[in-house]
Amino acid sequence: DAGVTQSPTHLIKTRGQQVTLRCSPKSGHDTVSWYQQALGQGPQFIFQYYEEEERQRGNFPDRFSGHQFPNYSSELNVNALLLGDSALYLCASSLFSVRQDTQYFGPGTRLTVL
Amino acid sequence: AQSVSQHNHHVILSEAASLELGCNYSYGGTVNLFWYVQYPGQHLQLLLKYFSGDPLVKGIKGFEAEFIKSKFSFNLRKPSVQWSDTAEYFCAVNEDNAGNMLTFGGGTRLMVKP
Structure with missing residues (x-):
């Protein structure tokens, strides 16, 4: 039973560039959430996707956008990168029909912006 | 917006010592409460969760947590820690x-020191 997978593992970009991070949910899950974890802090909710639509959004600017594909995998896009976007980006999956379903987290993508 | 506070940023214990990690949240409505753990080099994993019912919740690896609604708290406890409990622990809340x-x-x- 495959867990949540994310790619790439590490990424280095420069300010102003754009980045795309990818996530495949745990087998059987249909909902993907993205979190940003800055160094020394807890994860912060970015947004959640279900049925290819953004369902919830945290306090992040429009530079952060996402997409969900018919196979439930998801992408997180960040435009016009800032130094402060350097963080570990976590993907979590769950089953929408199960109220308050446990979220399973992936290993994360470490983004460094220079 | 709700917030979650974990008062102890770093805790050092010897093996067999008892553990209590504090967690307080700010939201006054109905909440669901979680403790996640991140072992070195691994992804976030669920330790335990509280949705309703008995406020004393038992999780994996001998951990338990008590929900005290009047104190807006959900402290994590373990009577006797092991070296393998060395990790980062995150409290999380869902409205x-x-x-x-x-x-x-x-x-x-x-x-945890051996």
């Missing part, structure tokens, strides 16, 4: 009417 978006505390880094 009952807010999908399954999680608000995390800043984390507590636990080191």
Whole structure:
């Protein structure tokens, strides 16, 4: 039973560039959430996707956008990168029909912006 | 917006010592409460969760947590820690009417000395 997978593992970009991070949910899950974890802090909710639509959004600017594909995998896009976007980006999956379903987290993508 | 506070950022214990990690949240409505753990080099894993019922919740690896509604607290406990419990622990809260978006505390880094 495959867990949540994310790619790439590490990424280095420069300010102003754009980045795309990818996530495949745990087998059987249909909902993907993205979190940003800055160094020394807890994860912060970015947004959640279900049925290819953004369902919830945290306090992040429009530079952060996402997409969900018919196979439930998801992408997180960040435009016009800032130094402060350097963080570990976590993907979590769950089953929408199960109220308050446990979220399973992936290993994360470490983004460094220079 | 709700917030989650973990008062201890770093805790160092010797093996067999008892553990209690504090967690307080600010939201006054119905909440669901979680403790996640991140072992070195691994992804976030669920330790235990509280939705309703008995406020004393038992999780994996001998951990338990008590929900005290009047104190807005959900402290994590373990009677006797092991070296393998060395990890970072995150408390998280979900508002009952807010999908399954999680608000995390800043984390507590636990080191258990053999």
